[in-house]
Structures are given as C-alpha cells and as structure tokens.
Amino acid sequence: MSANQTMFIFIYLLLILKMNIIYGFDAGFIELISSRQQNKDTTHYGMTVCALCRVTLDYLKSTYNVDTAYLDTKFDETNGQCQEDIVQSIISLLRTSQMKGINPWLYSATVKTIASANTKTDLKEMFKEASHFDSESFIGGSKLIMKRYQSTLVAILESDNYDQGRKTFGEMLHTIQDFYSHTNYIELAYNSPSDVLGKRIFGANEFASADMRTCISCDEQQCQINTNIDQSVLKTKLLTSGYFIPFGFNFLKKFKPKGKCSHGGSFDSTEDDEPKSGINKDKLNSIHGHLHYQAASIAYKATVNILRQLQQDIAKDLSINIVNQYGQSEFAPHNYILISFNNTNATTIINTRKPNDLIIAIQKLNSCENYTSALDGMYYSSLIEGLIQSEYSSVMYTFSDTSASDSYLKYPARSLLRNKQVVIYKLDFIDQLDQNYDGSDLPSISGGLTYPITINDKSAILEFIIHEITNINQIELLTPNISAFSLTTNVMNTQHLYMWKILQPNVGAWRLTASIFSQWINPNVQIQGKSSVVCSSSLQKDMEGNVDSSGYTEFTTEHIIDSDLLILTTCENINFTYANISLINQSG
Structure with a gap:
C-alpha cells in the first residue's frame, strides 16, 4: 500500500468520525441539552429521554395516582423535546413519594442506557441502510425493527438479560425515529405514527418500485418552498427514502438509481446527481429542515407508542x-x-x-x-x-x-x-x-x-x-461467621412461598441448605437486595475530540490492539467521602 493510499484511509476515518454528528436526527451523544430553547434541533438522545420520561409519568399517574401535572409542562410534543432537568425531577418525585417497588437510583442509569444505545447506532451501523431506512430499504428496516423488538422481549422474559434488552430496544428506537426523518412519510402529509413499524413488515405495494421516479431536482431554497417529491409519488401515497452514499464509497461503483431521491447533506455523494438535492429532515438546516419539527414530533409519538406496546406485551x-x-x-x-x-x-x-x-x-x-x-x-x-x-x-x-x-x-x-x-x-x-x-x-x-x-x-x-411446603425445619441459613440465622417469621402467609428479611446483613459468604425437597420438586431460591447506590462501569479511551468532561470518551468502536484503555466506574447517590475499592474476578 502506498503512502498516498494510507493517508487517504486515515483522512477518511476522520471524516467518518465527523459524519456521525450529522447522520440521522442529530445524535446528541453527550447529554440532554436545554432543548426547550427556540431553534434547537431535536436529537435522537433527547427525543428518547423525553419519551421514556413521558411514559414513566403516565405510569406513575395511572398506577399510584401521583399528581404529575406540574411536570407535564416540561414536555413539548410539537418538536419531541423536553426540559433538561426532567430526569432529575422524576427521581426527586420517586424519592419524595416513596412508592414501593421502585428504585429511584436505577432510573437515571436505565434511561441513559437506552438513549445511549440509540445514538451509538449511528457509530456502529452507519452504513447499514436498513438501520436508517436509507435507499428505500423498507422491507429491511421494518424487519430489523421486528427482530430487535422480539430480541428485547427474549432478553427480558427468557434470558433475564435486562441490560442487553435495554440496549437492543434503544437500537430499535433509532431505526423507528429515522423512518420519519429519512423517508417521505411527512411529505405525504401523515400526522400520526405509522401503524406498520413494530407490528409487521412493509408490503411491496406500500413503497415505490425500483423503476419508479420519486424525486425531481431543486435547489436549497426551492426545496423549502416547493416539494421535490415527484407528483406520481404524492398522488399514489407511496413511500420512498433518500439514497445515501458517503464520499469515498462512490468510488466503489456504488450509485444512486435513476430518478431516485438523495438523502442530501455535505457528506452524501449523491446530492449532486440527477435529481439533485435531498429529502432528509435531520436538522433545522437540512434540505427539508422546514419539516424537522414535524418529523421529530411524530417520531417522538412513535417512540412513546412502542414503549407502551412493550409494557403490554x-x-x-x-x-x-x-x-x-x-x-x-x-x-x-x-x-x-x-x-x-x-x-x-x-x-x-x-x-x-x-x-x-x-x-x-x-x-x-x-x-x-x-x-x-x-x-x-x-x-x-x-x-x-x-x-x-x-x-x-x-x-x-x-x-x-x-x-x-x-x-x-x-x-x-x-x-x-x-x-x-x-x-x-x-x-x-x-x-x-x-x-x-x-x-x-x-x-x-x-x-x-x-x-x-x-x-x-x-x-x-x-x-x-x-x-x-409442609415442613421447613430442615432449611438452614448460615451467616458468614457460621452462626445460624433464625428462619421463623415468614413474610408471606402461604405454604407455597417463603420469604425472610435480613436487615443489615454481614458482608461475606452466606450458606443456605435444604434437605426436605424430593427429586421431583425444583425449588427456586431468589435474593433481593436494596441499595440507594447505583454503579456502572465502561471502557474509556483518551480522545482528542468528542470527549466528555473527564477528557475521555466511551469506547464503542471495533477492537483495538496495543492501546491503553481504562475502566471508568461511576456511582450515583454516594454519601461518603472515602471508600475501599476491590477488583473481583469471576471465581470471587
């Protein structure tokens, strides 16, 4: 490989890192900005956080009769945005209301996991057309949503892998939200979410055929005034989406089919191909930026709907x-x-x-x-x-x-x-x-x-x-100092399930033994613990750009070799100033 070739690839990788900022609704990687200010783009991250908080408040209202009216004013459904303190407001509400069965300290971490998985889809699957409904990939996009929705249910209901379920659900939300920004759904004057996404796969009669002209050329100003969607598409109400081929990939003999729409934007090599311009609504300054808030509003409503559907399923x-x-x-x-x-x-x-x-x-x-x-x-x-x-x-x-x-x-x-x-x-x-x-x-x-x-x-x-269970005398629970813990008062008034409270337990290995069960009974032993401290760890790498306040960024790309990483552990609700930290392997 020549030096020139090496330099080209290096520059292109830098372009990719920059490109994720403009691909799809703005990712909003770092945190929820003060999005109720005027003329602010709606981001994937912010929209997801707002939808999660909206569903949470609806749940608290219906289940616990909690008055959440004062928090309702923090949401703006017209652009899919909400005030930046909404998560903390809900945590404060959970703490003061003392609702049983809800750990307020896990809430922030859960929201962050789902929203971050959404934004990282732009990094991990940037060139996968189905992940963004690009290039008229309606069958692939709707299949991907169905697949990830079912994977979320399997992770939660069968595998007990809740963290993976949240991440998969966040990735699915990204594709749902991009549908409204990258297709002509908004241009077709629909004002409510699609009833297809998450329910079934698009049929061939619902989107434009491969040989159908879908766009006409326009310049930036003209695109804002007169639509560049072909009249035959508008009359038949058929779906289409823009073709997105990044600069560099067009050298690999990839091209936009004749008469098809472009995604548009400075990194889309098809924007100047006939028909010129594009149809994306990712930002206010996008080619169809005048429809950005309409797309964001319906994408937000679709996110709320799929969250409620998950609860029911x-x-x-x-x-x-x-x-x-x-x-x-x-x-x-x-x-x-x-x-x-x-x-x-x-x-x-x-x-x-x-x-x-x-x-x-x-x-x-x-x-x-x-x-x-x-x-x-x-x-x-x-x-x-x-x-x-x-x-x-x-x-x-x-x-x-x-x-x-x-x-x-x-x-x-x-x-x-x-x-x-x-x-x-x-x-x-x-x-x-x-x-x-x-x-x-x-x-x-x-x-x-x-x-x-x-x-x-x-x-x-x-x-x-x-x-x-008719006899529990042969069940024994030993504390770390080998003394017997009294199993006398059963919290549950039933012979099917026994539950005991262990208040302020000693740290160490506890041992539970039982010899009363015959071979045809498979007992289920569960341990539930409560703590106000919530910690999470992630791999971090020193980066020159796109960093957080610590100077590092979460490592989400492919494997690397011979490079230093660090493990960043963050904890919420810590009320002490000094602590001993130990690393424990799988064998304890």
Missing part, C-alpha cells in the same frame, strides 16, 4: 406462560376465563374449555382507551364476576396496576371464594419487602399469595406450578 407473555403451565399439568382447569376491568365496568371476554382460545384472547388485549387514569379500577367487581363463572376448587390469577375503587365488595367476594374454595394469586405492583400483611387479604385467606409484577421476580411467575 411483557404482561401478556407472563399471562400466557401461566396458561401454558396449567395446560400441561395433570390437574388442568375445567374452564378458562378472562375478565377485563377498568374504572367503569368489568367485562367477561371469554369463558372456554380450550386453553388456546384463552391465549388468543390475551394476545388480542389492548389497554383500555377510555380508562381515566386518575380513578381506580373495579377490581372486586371483576373478581366476583370470575368467581360466579368458575368451577369449584379453581385457581384465579388477577393482574392489576391500580387500587380498587369498589372495595366495598371485598367481603362478598371473600364469602364467594370460600364457598367455592377458590385459590387466588394476585399479581400487582406491591413490594413484598416493604409490605406488612394482617392476613385479611383475599389471596392469603384462599391459600394463595400476592406477588409483585416486577422484572426481577419474573422467573418465579413463569414457573408457577405450585407445590406446598
């Missing part, structure tokens, strides 16, 4: 797994009943003897559109409806994310469940480590239990074939 998966477990057991139920309730009524959706019919009904469930989040739900009304239809000695599972508005029906429900000898398992958002029970709740009375719907407890819900 996780709950559906838990329910379907319970149905499958019982359908395979020797004591399968006589009938399967599904009842939905909100703050106005309780409705029987299905009563069938076929478990597959129940699964199909669960999959079709949607959140109640007419639900008034400030009001509680008709929990006991739906419970009584189910008890009336159920057979004797049935098992009922109830899912709820809100308090009961009809608590006056609790005692009629209790009488009915006793008469029918029904066992109830209530799955909701109560934190068992913080909750005291007096034995008057219906699950305890029936011989069941109340169990929290939290990601960390998901594995116990998926393996919910219950066996009673």
